[in-house]
Amino acid sequence: MSTVAETIKEITRKHLLENNGLLYGQCVTAVGWIGGTVPELTEEQGIVELPTSDSSNPGVVCGAGLSGRRPIYAIRYQGFMTYNSCSILNYAAKSKEMWDVPCPVFVRSIGMEGSIGPVAGGVHHSMVVRHPGIPVFAPITPREWEYAWNYFMSHDDPVYCSEHRLSFKNDKEIADVTFLNNKATTVIQIGPSRLKQDELLELFKGQVNIINCFRLKPFTLDEFQWDVIKNNTDKAIIVDSDYEYCSVSKDIAYEIMLKYKIPCHVIGLEDRTSGFGYGCDNLTPTPEKIYNFAKEV
Amino acid sequence: MHLKNIFIQSFFNRQFELMAAKHLDLGYVNPPIYLSVGTEHIPVCIQQAIKSMMDIKDVALFPQHRCHSYYLSFNGDPTKLAHELCGLPTGCNKGMGGSASVSNKETANVFGHSGLLGDQVPIAAGYAQASNKPTVCIMGDAAAEEDYALAAMGFAQTKNAPILFICEDNDLSILTEKAIRRSWNIVDVAHGFGVDAVNIPDTPQQIYHRVLTFLKNPKPTLLNINCVRHLWHAGSGNDGPPEYDSLSEMQERVDVTITELQHIKDKVESIWVNTRNAVDEYRSGNN
Numbered sequence: 001m002s003t004v005a006e007t008i009k010e011i012t013r014k015h016l017l018e019n020n021g022l023l024y025g026q027c028v029t030a031v032g033w034i035g036g037t038v039p040e041l042t043e044e045q046g047i048v049e050l051p052t053s054d055s056s057n058p059g060v061v062c063g064a065g066l067s068g069r070r071p072i073y074a075i076r077y078q079g080f081m082t083y084n085s086c087s088i089l090n091y092a093a094k095s096k097e098m099w100d101v102p103c104p105v106f107v108r109s110i111g112m113e114g115s116i117g118p119v120a121g122g123v124h125h126s127m128v129v130r131h132p133g134i135p136v137f138a139p140i141t142p143r144e145w146e147y148a149w150n151y152f153m154s155h156d157d158p159v160y161c162s163e164h165r166l167s168f169k170n171d172k173e174i175a176d177v178t179f180l181n182n183k184a185t186t187v188i189q190i191g192p193s194r195l196k197q198d199e200l201l202e203l204f205k206g207q208v209n210i211i212n213c214f215r216l217k218p219f220t221l222d223e224f225q226w227d228v229i230k231n232n233t234d235k236a237i238i239v240d241s242d243y244e245y246c247s248v249s250k251d252i253a254y255e256i257m258l259k260y261k262i263p264c265h266v267i268g269l270e271d272r273t274s275g276f277g278y279g280c281d282n283l284t285p286t287p288e289k290i291y292n293f294a295k296e297v
Numbered sequence: 298m299h300l301k302n303i304f305i306q307s308f309f310n311r312q313f314e315l316m317a318a319k320h321l322d323l324g325y326v327n328p329p330i331y332l333s334v335g336t337e338h339i340p341v342c343i344q345q346a347i348k349s350m351m352d353i354k355d356v357a358l359f360p361q362h363r364c365h366s367y368y369l370s371f372n373g374d375p376t377k378l379a380h381e382l383c384g385l386p387t388g389c390n391k392g393m394g395g396s397a398s399v400s401n402k403e404t405a406n407v408f409g410h411s412g413l414l415g416d417q418v419p420i421a422a423g424y425a426q427a428s429n430k431p432t433v434c435i436m437g438d439a440a441a442e443e444d445y446a447l448a449a450m451g452f453a454q455t456k457n458a459p460i461l462f463i464c465e466d467n468d469l470s471i472l473t474e475k476a477i478r479r480s481w482n483i484v485d486v487a488h489g490f491g492v493d494a495v496n497i498p499d500t501p502q503q504i505y506h507r508v509l510t511f512l513k514n515p516k517p518t519l520l521n522i523n524c525v526r527h528l529w530h531a532g533s534g535n536d537g538p539p540e541y542d543s544l545s546e547m548q549e550r551v552d553v554t555i556t557e558l559q560h561i562k563d564k565v566e567s568i569w570v571n572t573r574n575a576v577d578e579y580r581s582g583n584n
Contacts, residue, residue: 022427048426051455056419056448063423066408071427086445090411091420098393099400099409 005036005168007142008108011149012072013039016046024048024061025074034074034110035168054083062092065105065158074108077120078162081109081127092158093133102156106149111164111192111241113274113283121274121282123191123240125162126247129217136160136217136248138191140167141174144214162216164241166192166284179209179228185294186233188213190249191241192284199287208294209233216248219255233262237294240268241284265297298349298505301551303341307544308558310337310366312565313375317365317382318533320569325576327384328532330396335527336465337366338543342501343433343463344370346508354406356512357428359421360435361410362397363465367435372404375565379572385579415443418462422449425458431515432460433508438521439470441483450517454490459515461508462487467526487519494519499543 002010015021016039028038028047041047048064048071050057057073064071075084088107095103111123129136135157137148145161152159174194178201179186186209187200197210209232211225221229229236236256238249244266253264267285274282285293314334320326340360347356353371360367368378373389381388382396390400390409400409408424410417418441421434440446441464453460464483468475487494497503499522511518527539 048456051448051452053445053448053452056445056452059416059419059445059449060423060426060452063420063425064427065423066420067424067428067430069427086413087411087416087420090413091416094411095409098398098411099390099402101400101402101408 001171002142003169003171004140004142004145007145008037009039011146015072016041020069022046022048022064022069022071023074024050024057024064024071026050026052026076028074034076035165037168054080055086058084059087061105062087062103065092065103066101070104072106072108076110078109078111078124079119079121081124085127088158089128089131089134093131096156097133103158104152104156105158106152107158107160109160109162111162114281115276117276118273122269123162123164123242125160125216126242128160129248134158134160136162138162138214138216140164140192140194141170141172143173164192166195170195174212176212176222177225177228179232180207183232183234184209186211186229186236187290187294188236188238188252190216190239193239193241193290196287200290203287203291219252229256229262230260236262236264237290238264238266239285239290242268243271244268245271267293298345298502300501300547301553303338303345303501304547304551304553306341306370307338307547309561309565310369311544312562313369314365316565316569321533325573326382327395330382331362331531332528332533333363333366335539335542336524338501338547339465339499339504339522339524340367340370342504343508346505346512350512355430356406357424357430357432358407359417360407361417361440364399364410368399368401368407371401371407373401376568376571379568380575383572383576385575387575415440415446418446419449422453422458422460425453425460426456429459431512433463434460435463435465438464438466438468438475442479447486450487450492451490453517454492457516460517461511462519464519464521466521466523469526471530484519484521492517492519496521496523499524501547
């Protein structure tokens with residue numbers, strides 16, 4: 001079974017060598033090849049080293065998107081989207097609607113957390129979700145990443161792939177849904193908190209429904225997942241590794257509340273800046289934190 | 298170089314722009330509008346140089362606002378542009394682009410601009426690098442100040458992308474002069490990156506031959522073209538007569554009859570009559 005990193009690496013290799021694709025990024029060929037997710041190929045084979053210019057580089061990648069070469073753009077830390085978002089959201093995402101000219105760019109925006117400071121910490125897909133013209137996925141398993149990629153290759157939209165370094169070594173798939181036959185709390189999990197789903201189940205002593213969610217925009221759940229929300233849920237907790245305010249998790253909560261009149265609560269990063277030192281982090285909610293929150297609300 | 302051909306298309310562009318200004322004042326054109334009066338011959342010179350060597354569809358063009366004359370000179374349908382300026386769904390970009398974001402992918406390879414000043418520079422640089430096709434990127438002297446525009450120039454040079462940067466330098470960002478905004482000039486900066494760069498007047502010969510030089514050996518090149526904007530940054534107003542008028546100077550050097558000019562004026566007039574009717578019809582249908 002391949003890990004997420006190996007899956008990304010192999011799909012990228014094929015894209016570059018067989019599809020005339022391109023991969024852009026800063027310091028791609030450095031020591032770790034972005035956590036082992038990039039094949040060790042050359043510029044002639046499609047890896048384009050970019051200068052350290054987070055405001056210009058996304059425009060360059062959009063230009064490659066317009067050329068038809070379906071570029072992949074690796075952004076090493078999602079917080080860098082504060083600069084990198086400009087051309088992705090203002091050009092790639094709007095080009096088809098404005099001018100009937102698709103600009104397919106696959107943005108690999110990589111989340112990270114833990115002693116990494118105020119910018120590089122956390123994931124920031126909610127700021128992308130609110131913009132039109134760009135589907136958003138948050139995969140943490142090999143199959144999910146492949147799903148996001150296949151979506152990209154079968155559509156002509158730019159795609160925002162909200163990755164997380166914690167998932168790169170993961171080689172396991174996660175059940176789409178774990179549910180009880182009676183009504184209970186349903187935890188809808190986005191992002192890397194899903195990697196500790198077993199611990200969460202244990203804390204709840206199995207008395208919880210868990211729904212796996214990675215298709216953020218358009219927000220998509222399978223019918224059987226919706227059935228669990230509709231029939232087996234007395235309250236829902238949406239968990240994410242992004243901030244809570246104006247977030248995709250609150251958006252999902254809103255949609256569920258309107259649809260099924262079920263109370264929904266959201267837990268994600270706290271509304272504060274994360275720092276480098278002890279006690280300064282702002283991390284993905286742990287299973288304990290999710291469990292305690294579910295008991296409180 | 299056929300100066301008369303350049304003049305005829307430039308004259309057409311001028312008439313179109315003046316009629317657009319008139320229809321702005323009449324309430325038909327949706328503001329904001331960015332008119333190219335005074336610089337309408339620059340795209341014609343570029344187009345003529347390209348046409349002398351290859352199909353114009355083989356060259357990608359990335360203009361920004363003040364792009365009407367680029368659209369018109371690169372095979373754009375003037376009626377569709379007039380409709381676009383009036384916000385009609387029959388416009389070249391279904392009314393989505395307005396004045397600032399015009400594209401033409403049907404009969405040329407002209408890409409639209411998002412409205413984020415200067416973002417066409419990195420986009421054009423990426424297009425040139427990825428496609429390895431000759432690419433022309435147009436910016437103004439203000440857009441050239443955007444950090445991403447400068448970094449993109451460096452990227453293009455590093456990758457030896459086949460791109461020609463055209464800076465239409467009218468010295469003004471809205472009404473703020475260059476000397477107030479910066480202490481450097483773009484040609485020096487481009488030289489710093491290693492880009493072939495030159496400062497030229499907006500005479501047809503200079504533009505035409507510099508573009509030809511680029512096309513013969515496509516590599517990162519910058520032409521900073523000193524030009525004069527006759528009208529305001531946006532809208533149809535002006536601050537008095539322009540310093541000079543390239544179109545009038547050209548007219549003195551070409552053999553063109555009053556009848557030929559009247560024919561162009563009549564053609565433009567009919568485009569705008571059609572557009573007025575279309576707007577009236579659209580408005581009455583939506584009331």
